[in-house]
């Protein structure tokens with residue numbers, strides 16, 4: 001999975017720090033990120049890459065570290081015309097080398113989107129600015145405080161003996177098979193959410209719901225909570241056609257592999273194929 005870069009390497013604790021030459025500068029515009037193009041590949045820019053262009057960046061915010069390397073978000077930035085800087089779509093991070101920079105790049109984009117969407121206070125319309133003591137946005141007029149947007153969603157591998165339920169979305173760019181998933185509603189437990197989503201999307205009942213793993217999924221400001229469950233009773237699928245175009249039961253042999261396994265959903269499909277769940 002995309003966040004699996006090695007135990008204890010990623011440190012998201014809030015701190016106020018100043019960048020060193022080898023630290024990484026993250027700059028985003030809407031759904032694009034600034035990278036340096038080198039040969040056929042891309043890499044994240046370090047502060048040392050700004051040599052001669054230091055004035056381009058007025059202020060930066062420390063975001064997190066991987067090992068001793070700090071990752072900083074440019075508050076304001078004028079992209080230099082020289083030095084190979086380019087803007088690329090965030091989907092590039094789905095298969096980025098090294099994967100830790102893909103994870104850092106997409107995680108930084110979640111903080112960027114949240115800050116951009118909290119520039120003004122929802123209570124009084126005043127200007128908001130980053131908090132001093134924690135990762136927050138604070139209104140300069142009324143003090144209203146906002147914390148990062150992380151939306152929980154469940155994803156579930158439903159087993160029916162030696163078959164797994166997989167489906168295809170009716171809309172969006174993603175055309176491969178996937179597991180049933182959906183956002184948590186207010187007042188709902190994860191287990192209740194699994195039961196509701198499965199009933200809504202494919203008209204099935206499930207039992208033996210057990211936790212698998214969780215995963216930060218910054219592409220959609222989500223944390224995915226993965227579960228495995230067993231079919232309870234009738235296996236007749238009643239499709240919610242607004243959400244899904246197709247769903248069915250697949251044997252281990254029928255499951256097609258789509259590496260790399262960057263998402264918890266794909267990891268669960270692979271684990272079922274390999275007889276591990």
Ligand SMILES: [Zn+2]
Pocket residue numbers: 121122123124125126139140141142143144
């Ligand atoms: Zn306010």
